[in-house]
Amino acid sequence: MDKLLNFFTEIGKLKDLKRKGWVLRGIKDPESVADHIFRATLMAWVLGRRKHGLNIEKVMKMALIHDICEVYAGDTTQYDSLLAHKSKKEIEKLTHSWPRFSDSERKKLSLQKFKKEKKALEKLTKNLSHDLGKEMMDLWMDYENGKTKEGRFFKQMDRLENFLQATEYWKKHKSLSQKSWWDQARESFDDPVLLEFMGRIDKQFHTQTKKRK
Amino acid sequence: MDGKIFYITKTKLQELNKEYVELLDLERKKALGQEAPKILESEDLNPEFVSFQEDVGFLRSRIDELKNILEHHELIKKPAKDKQNIVTLGSKVKIDVDGQKDEFVIVGTLEANPALGKISNESPVGRALLGHKVGDEVVVSSPIKTTYKIKNIKFD
Numbered sequence: 001m002d003k004l005l006n007f008f009t010e011i012g013k014l015k016d017l018k019r020k021g022w023v024l025r026g027i028k029d030p031e032s033v034a035d036h037i038f039r040a041t042l043m044a045w046v047l048g049r050r051k052h053g054l055n056i057e058k059v060m061k062m063a064l065i066h067d068i069c070e071v072y073a074g075d076t077t078q079y080d081s082l083l084a085h086k087s088k089k090e091i092e093k094l095t096h097s098w099p100r101f102s103d104s105e106r107k108k109l110s111l112q113k114f115k116k117e118k119k120a121l122e123k124l125t126k127n128l129s130h131d132l133g134k135e136m137m138d139l140w141m142d143y144e145n146g147k148t149k150e151g152r153f154f155k156q157m158d159r160l161e162n163f164l165q166a167t168e169y170w171k172k173h174k175s176l177s178q179k180s181w182w183d184q185a186r187e188s189f190d191d192p193v194l195l196e197f198m199g200r201i202d203k204q205f206h207t208q209t210k211k212r213k
Numbered sequence: 214m215d216g217k218i219f220y221i222t223k224t225k226l227q228e229l230n231k232e233y234v235e236l237l238d239l240e241r242k243k244a245l246g247q248e249a250p251k252i253l254e255s256e257d258l259n260p261e262f263v264s265f266q267e268d269v270g271f272l273r274s275r276i277d278e279l280k281n282i283l284e285h286h287e288l289i290k291k292p293a294k295d296k297q298n299i300v301t302l303g304s305k306v307k308i309d310v311d312g313q314k315d316e317f318v319i320v321g322t323l324e325a326n327p328a329l330g331k332i333s334n335e336s337p338v339g340r341a342l343l344g345h346k347v348g349d350e351v352v353v354s355s356p357i358k359t360t361y362k363i364k365n366i367k368f369d
Binding site: 053055058097098100102103106107110146148149152178179182183184186187188189190195202206 | 271274275278310311313314315316317322323325326327328329330332333334335336337338339353355356357359
């Protein structure tokens with residue numbers, strides 16, 4: 001039980017780990033990684049019920065563990081490789097658009113992130129029972145690679161929660177640019193249920209504002 | 214399932230076929246009480262394959278998923294020469310997104326990986342680009358406007 005207690009204590013650190021994307025955008029007191037995991041799990045359950053043949057237990061477990069590696073790996077954003085020697089203002093401006101990279105840069109950044117996070121997850125789960133640690137690693141690998149229908153669904157679900165949070169912050173802090181979120185969403189989502197939900201977010205949040213940049 | 218057609222590359226088809234055969238074999242061995250083969254950990258490892266050694270339910274679910282894909286797939290083929298100036302599935306598209314250079318490959322949902330520039334043909338941007346030619350400007354505008362200008366189309 002001591003090992004489990006240590007594991008839960010480490011996981012508890014995610015309650016204080018602020019999501020880096022919001023920190024870069026200058027959002028005061030932004031959500032934590034644990035906050036994101038909580039709503040992403042709930043959304044995965046509720047929206048996943050609308051998907052025929054999806055294993056909800058697997059999706060929810062995947063949701064719960066998908067970002068726990070950040071206890072040691074920290075929160076990574078698409079902008080990280082572009083931040084060096086930039087002022088706070090320059091960084092905020094950078095986040096107004098979705099970053100674009102060459103094919104080779106994309107592959108390199110993606111592999112770096114994967115290796116860092118896999119190592120962190122191994123460290124985090126190494127003292128758990130073999131079965132439990134392996135189950136967490138298998139679920140994470142499925143999520144990372146979008147191997148099964150559950151992995152593909154949750155990969156998009158994860159981004160959808162982030163997209164909803166972005167829209168909520170935009171409503172609260174009108175200075176926040178929404179463009180990067182919309183570009184990412186329209187290039188990433190292809191699940192009909194999640195696309196329908198994205199449409200609802202648009203309808204609810206943008207009924208009074210037209211073509212906002 | 215729902216009779217959806219899965220558009221996949223030849224490489225993906227080979228990979229799925231191999232996995233299907235391996236998982237059926239694993240399931241048969243498990244039913245006979247034989248020990249599953251030992252698999253070394255690696256980054257290329259099929260994660261499901263490992264977890265299936267523990268969870269028979271997940272194994273059957275993945276076999277059913279693979280069977281459905283293999284029964285309802287269509288191979289992505291290179292179009293005829295006179296049609297290679299149009300964005301279709303399998304196109305490598307050099308693009309200018311509101312002034313920023315990018316490159317997409319239009320793929321089916323199973324191979325989509327936006328982090329690597331593989332855009333699903335069922336995503337809003339994938340759908341919008343299909344059927345367009347070099348020089349076209351494709352505007353995706355609801356509710357935030359973004360212009361995708363097609364610079365070049367290639368096929369492997």
